[in-house]
Amino acid sequence: MNFLSLFVLIPLVMLLGLWLARDIKGVRAVMVTGSSALLVLAAYLTITFLGDRAAGQTGEFLYTASFSWFEPLHIKYSVGVDGISVAMLLLSAVIVFTGTFASWQLKPLTKEYFLWFTLLSLGVFGFFISVDMFAMFMFYEIALIPMYLLIGVWGSGKKEYAAMKLTLMLMGGSAFLMCGIFGIFYGAGGQTMNLYEIANQLGGAHAIPVAQQYIWFPLTFIGFGVLGALFPFHTWSPDGHASAPTAVSMLHAGVLMKLGGYGCFRIAMYLMPEAANELSWIFLILTGISVVYGAFSACVQTDLKYINAYSSVSHCGLVLFAILMINQTACTGAVLQMLSHGLMTALFFALIGMIYGRTHTRDIRELNGLMRIMPFLSVGYIIAGLANLGLPGFSGFIAEMTIFVGSFQNADTFHRVLTIAACCSIVITAVYILRVVGKILYGTCTNEHHLKLTDATWDERFAVICLILCVAALGMAPLWVSDMINDGVLPIVNHIHAAL
């Protein structure tokens, strides 16, 4: 038994524990124990991984294990991690952990809520440890389905509509994805679903005939792209995030949207390099649009969550944008951006959820002068905002800079123009962030109902501080994480370049 499987087993045990739990105390105990265990495990994995790499283990994936599920179709449960997945696992563990605290006081049906929440995290962890396409797809679906219930039951506003829309669009994406995955499977000879084996059979290049790649690449890329908020398939994101309960928004924007970028890179680009190279221009235009368009849209929204959702469209667009630049620096930047955006946006959604929980409105026209009333949350919000607009010292800065430097290495006019357009987003980001900060936090509070509100409770403070520390730690000492990610990116980028 491989210790990576613990990432799936712990949530399973948590599910059992939640099912047996009798009251809210039991539920909380299970959640805290389980999510701390996951966090510890992720930290342990990171340390072990770095240690083993330093000790000279050079395999593309470490800690691999395989277990046959359904031999006739070559479906296996295969696990293994490289630098990218370690980073993503760490991110997921942090967000699940803080998400637990952010939904500490959630009512009603707390137990059921946490059951679905844990199932969702099970899917996410499973996805990141798998190296078998089928297993990845399965975990991907496991992560998607609970979203419907979590939003539909515990959401706010137009929750049924949003839940339905989100699920249908993402399911539509996974239909594309399934076609793509089976196409890859049969295109590569129908012998294995294991990513590494497909990529390296026939000596690596042309594992899949180029003519077929032109069909399967767009399908796979769009399939994952829907989850990664690729324009024009991003519209589930504003409605979905706006209606979702706090921790679900955190987990969704923080981790689930990263599944998209991760999948695009790991499956679509890695296995179909020729098509990726030839077709990248189409998707570069789409992602370039995402980046600028999301930022501009965010400028005129009036609902805090919509602003943040559009900001996520813009930032996640940058992830896909950088991946498509197909070079080491940009791709490392993309993964850094996933990590950084995951943490920042989780922080943002956590704070918005806490503010909404008190004021019962997210409309920026009705909120003002919150700084005096809830100083902790407001300061947290300002920090999140500054991190989001790429302030040095926080993770957004390093990710964006790596992406821009990397994108700039593609010297032709087309890439240059797009890169500069993407750079423009940092100004627009500043506009919408400062607009909100100025409107809701500064000034004097004119709504007398808000005057009596209280500041954050200890569990909320804990969640916010954890996230801020992570964002700052990443932003202040990026070297180790950047090296670790680069270690995972390099083989993939080399593989793509070798095939061209």
Next chain:
Amino acid sequence: MIHLEYMLIISAVMMFAGVFGFLTRKSTLAILLSVELMLNATDLNFAVFNRMLYPDGYEGYFFALFSIAISAAESAIAIAIMINIYRMLKNIQVDELEKMKW
């Protein structure tokens, strides 16, 4: 000796009267009667063809008897259902029964 054709004509008339009744009548009771009519038409056919094709055998007669028994049971159940529906809805017209669809 009655000609075979006469028998078949009677059975065909009964059959199509049953079909017509089944398709057009609105009353559940009338539909049930139509079904019985169709069953009787087939029973008659069984007997006729048995007599004509296998004069020494009895399978056709048995089958006719068998189907009469079943149709008796079936009408008992059907009428029971109808009575129940009538109790609930005070009506046994089929187009009034759409409630059962969802």
Next chain:
Amino acid sequence: MESTILILLLPFFSFLLLGVFGKWFSHKAAGLVGTAVLAVVALLSYQTAYDYFFLTERTAEGALPTLIPYNVTWLPFFVNGLSFDMGILLDPISVMMLIVISTVSLMVHIYSFGYMHGERGFQRYYAFLSLFTMSMLGLVVATNIFQMYMFWELVGVSSYLLIGFYYQSPAAIAASKKAFIVTRFADLFFLIGILIYGYYCKSFGFDFSQEGFAAGAAMLPLSLFLMFIGGAGKSAMFPLHIWLPDAMEGPTPVSALIHAATMVVAGVFQIARLFPLWIEYAPDTLHIVAWIGAFTAFYAAAVACCQSDIKRVLAFSTISQIAFMMVSLGVCYEYTTGHEHVGSLGFMASMFHLFTHAMFKALLFLGAGCIIHAVHSNEMSAMGGLRKYMPITHITFLIACLAISGIPPFSGFFSKDEILTAAFAYMPAMGWIMTAIAAMTAFYMFRLYFGIFWGTENKELHAEHTPHEAPLTMTFPLMFLAVVTCFAGFIPFGHFVSADNMVYDIHLDWNVAGTSIIIAVASIFLATYMYIGERQPKADALAEKFQKLHRWAYKRFYLDEVYQFVTHRIIFAHISKPIAKFDRRIVDGFFNFLAWGTNGLSTAIRGFQSGSVQKYAFVFLLGTLALLAIMIFA
């Protein structure tokens, strides 16, 4: 030199301490922590400067060496050997800047004790000051352009936080937002410039002898110009200056520190830092800088003549003086010093002016702070006749006014004279333009001086609340800076700072100096004549006569309105809103339409599954008949 790292770390720790735990500090303790840390930083800076200028050995040619005591890779970029390094680089300009920043910052820290006394958020204020000081120091000691950019952004953010310190006042909120967004917009160009620089020169560093720079020569002018736009944003060059006057909404000591002495000269410092590249690869572009600077200097001086808010006058004067430094850098056209007044004269003059200006402008702002503290208003109409109430402020303010007007022996005279000499050497026209602007400077500064300390006293207001001299914590920095202003001009500045780090002897060109003194004195007399009296009939008549011009200048030539129009009416209304609508109506509409269409289709075909047995039977019958027909006839 090893202690230099502390110069950066100490303010950072004090920021964290005051920022995170400030709530549990008393005002006094917080202020003491901040000030004590800054005092240590200042001492360390002086020690570094002493070590560097007097104890470090010069190279064989006699140049001051460039030292890099620390340099670590902070973030690798994995391509072309590019990486984001963090470190400390000591050379004449960075050491000079260390002195300027730590001195002014220390003075501001001390001054704020009195000025911010009893303000809510006192701890936060000191935390932000520490943050700012840390970032500004990090900016000047940067070992590479990326580190500079990083601290550049941090400086921008601390400026944002400090301008918005009074976060309940709408004007402060708007001003902080504006300052951040305008500079951020300029920084976009800076970033693109950096990217070009890194890509073509294969380095982000400042070691210009590397061969990559020669290889990237073709793209360097573009890159440098883009970076200059970034610098123009921070240094408030026309047309990116609009944020600076509004930034005066922040507390006055902050204006003194950030918006007069240190942050706003970052653009000048950036050009100075990249100066060898400018001279070597982009001398023509450098002259564009000079003309932009000259225009800005003129524009700002013209506006300053008509403002009534004393901080606004000082703000425009700052813009104008920074533009002087820009001009001075821009008029250099040769690296080596063949002629006495050619080449590195401009560089040296610019740095000298940066140094002296930082001191006397901080003095002016701190003085203005005392005045505002005394009369609780920024408007000149609330002042007048203050000289008898506030003697120390009066004298120190006068010294600073004389310095900025270029009257010997105050420091401003020496540095401004060098700038004018450099301008004359470049082109006589430029020299005369700058001399004229210097005259305008003297005029508006004395208009301000007379307006505050002489002129009509606002008796009503003063009776209500008698103006009083500020406490010692506030007057001490004034006196200190006044002393510096009196004597800084005699520092042999060229011995320490010059374009090629060699010793450069300053010669006063008495033709230029004489002209400028005469013109300055004439302007001062004119200002005296117009503004010293109880009433100012001449000035009012003039304003009446050129009513339109006066109004335009007072409204700053309506540039803010233009920006407002472009951002709100064009970008918000015609880009953002349509995009948001497009997203909701078209993109989202399409997916909703898809859902709606699917729904409609299922409704349409639902009839087939009616559940009515009779219909099923009918279809069944038809089907049977059809099959029968096929079997019979086919």
